[in-house]
Amino acid sequence: MDQAEKTMLDNLYKNTGKTLEQWIIIVKQKNFAKHGEILKFLKEEHSFTHGFANLVALKSRGTDAGSVENKDELIAKQYKGKEHLKPLYDKLLTEILKFGKDIEVAPKNAYVSLRRKKQFAILQAATKTRFEIGLNLKGQKPEGILEAINTPNAMCSHKINLSDEKDITPEIINWLRAAYQEAL
Incomplete structure (x- = not known):
């Protein structure tokens, strides 16, 4: 457990x-079929915030990354049908791990979270043709390849889209390093 x-x-x-x-027992007694039903129940009946409701829903259904013993399986699932994007992930991760020994690599069901004291980036095969780097760079104005994410409750403040391993440039590595350095 992280x-x-x-x-x-x-x-x-x-x-x-x-x-x-105790919450898992309560949820399982309701026999909900869908994740959304659990969220609605916990929010409306027990005044949960979305984060806590989501945690209980995922744990009660065993669909969270923490319920999976082999984290490599999570990564393999992420690239099923997107195998051509896996070398991009591998190259980025190799470069990122050079930043320091304090990086936690935490695979989830749909992405890989990179953390120090807090999350600084996510790596995700977003579609069959697009790889997305999510970055936490609060207060940074979008520039060049760095796009702002303006959705409420976004896990990251900015993103960079790639489609091929050749798209990895020093600029991308510098943005990743900047996010890493801010995550103290």
């Missing part, structure tokens, strides 16, 4: 007086 999840679980108990295991 530190972010541990903190959420501690706060879940502090905020509700119930442990994750």
Whole structure:
């Protein structure tokens, strides 16, 4: 379990007086068929925020990344049908890991989270033809290949889209390094 999840679980108990295991029992007793039904129930009936409702929903269905023992399987699933984008991921990760020994690589179901004390980037095969780098660069104006993400509750503030390993330039590595350096 990573530190972010541990903190959420501690706060879940502090905020509700119930442990994750107790909430999972409550949710399973309702026999919900869909993730969205669980979210609605927890938000409307128990005043959960989206983050806590999502955590309980994922854990109760066993569909979160933390419920998977082999993290390599998560990455393999991400690139199923998008195998041509995997070398791009591999090259980026190799470059990113050179920034420092304090990087946590945390594969999820749809992307890979990169963290220091906090998340600084995500790597994701977004579509069959587009690879997306999400970056946390709060306050940075979009410029060049760096696009702002202006959606509420976005996990990142900016993104860079790529389609091929040849698209990885020093500019991209510099943006990744800047996000890494801010994540203290």
